[in-house]
Amino acid sequence: MILRVEGLGRRYGDLAALDGVALELQPGERRALIGPNGAGKTTLLNLVAGALRPTAGRIDFAGxxxxxxxxxxxxRLGIGRTHQHPAVWPTLSAADNVLVAARRPWGRLRAGAREHLAAVGxxxxAGVTAGALSHGQRRQLxxxxxxxGAPRLLLLDEPAAGLAPPEVELLAGLLAALPSDVAVLLVEHHLDLVYGFADRVTVLHSGRHVHTGTVAETRRSPEVAAAYAGVKP
Ligand SMILES: Nc1ncnc2c1ncn2[C@@H]1O[C@H](COP(=O)(O)OP(=O)(O)OP(=O)(O)O)[C@@H](O)[C@H]1O
Ligand SMILES: [Mg+2]
Structure with a gap:
């Protein structure tokens, strides 16, 4: 097991943004995390990445x-992430953004940076400043x-948000080509992308876990339909 989350909670005053959630990911697993707006998906990613402290529960990574x-x-232990709103250094070139993110000595990494850029199309x-890239390209960056960062777990927060349909297709190809030993937790509203990518799907609603199952199980789950009822996925 690469990630184990138990009883995880995060409160904002009276609001339970996340409430007693449990989750386990195997090495290399492709897991999607879905649920309507405000379900707690970004909160869960922030807690696992460490950007937020939980008000309850425990997170184990790689034992x-x-x-x-x-x-x-x-x-450094191997938790990598992307953000709902892409976080890049706009005045640095694409290659230098990758070098800064790698947090290792620059010189011998130049070639590696280009390889990582090539892997995302x-x-x-490489030499273009990140601020001059399109929104979709900043997501790729x-x-x-x-x-x-050579992650063993990759947390992706709505990588398809704001992408045009051809860019979503490109993204689907990039996700399919991710290293098979890297576990991925993909938060996404684009359900075609989710169902094409995931081994299993976890559904949150109002901060609570309502379902985990295969894509087929998720598609026919009444809990999932209820969670999305009246809410545009
Ligand atoms: N800093 C904060 N202060 C107060 N409430 C917050 C804060 N951050 C998030 N929340 C609330 O916590 C709940 C969960 O938010 P979260 O961003 O995790 O949802 P989400 O599932 O990522 O939604 P979306 O699909 O819209 O991105 C929401 O009700 C949100 O308003
Ligand atoms: Mg979110």
């Missing part, structure tokens, strides 16, 4: 209790930056 570990140490944009 270690990381519940109170700062985010940079979790990243940005080989020709963030993925390259996450991969540069």
């Amino acid at each position: 270690r209790d990381v519940t109170r570990m700062p985010p940079a140490r979790r990243a 940005l080989a020709d944009q 963030e993925l390259a930056m996450a991969l540069a």
Whole structure:
């Protein structure tokens, strides 16, 4: 098991953004995390990455209790992530963004940065400043930056948000080509992408776990239909 989350909770005053959630991921597993707006998906990713501290529960990564570990140490242990709103350094080139994200000596990594950019379809944009890239390309760049940290777990927060249909197709190809030993927790509203990618799907609603199952089980789950009722997925 690469990730085990138990009884995880995060409160904001009276609001339980996440409430007693349990989750286990195997090495290399492709898991999607879905649920309507405000379900707690980003909160869960932030708790696992360490950007937020839980108000209840425990997080184990690769056999270690990381519940109170700062985010940079979790990243070094192998937790990589992308953000709902792409976080890149706009004045740095695409290649330098990858180098900074890799947190290792620059010189011998130049070639590696280009490889990571090529892996996300940005080989020709290595010298372009990130601020000059399209929204879709910034999402691709963030993925390259996450991969540069050699993650064992990749947390992806709505990588398809704001992408045009051809860009979503490109993204589906990139996700399918991710290293098979990297576990992926994919938060996404684009259900075609989710169902094409995931081994299993976990559904949150109002901060609570309502379902985990295969894609087929998820498609016919009444709990999932109820969670989405009246809410555009
Ligand atoms: N800093 C905060 N202060 C107060 N409430 C917050 C804060 N961050 C998140 N919340 C609330 O916690 C709940 C879960 O939010 P979260 O961002 O995790 O949802 P989500 O599932 O990622 O939604 P979306 O699909 O819209 O991105 C929401 O009700 C949200 O308003
Ligand atoms: Mg979110």
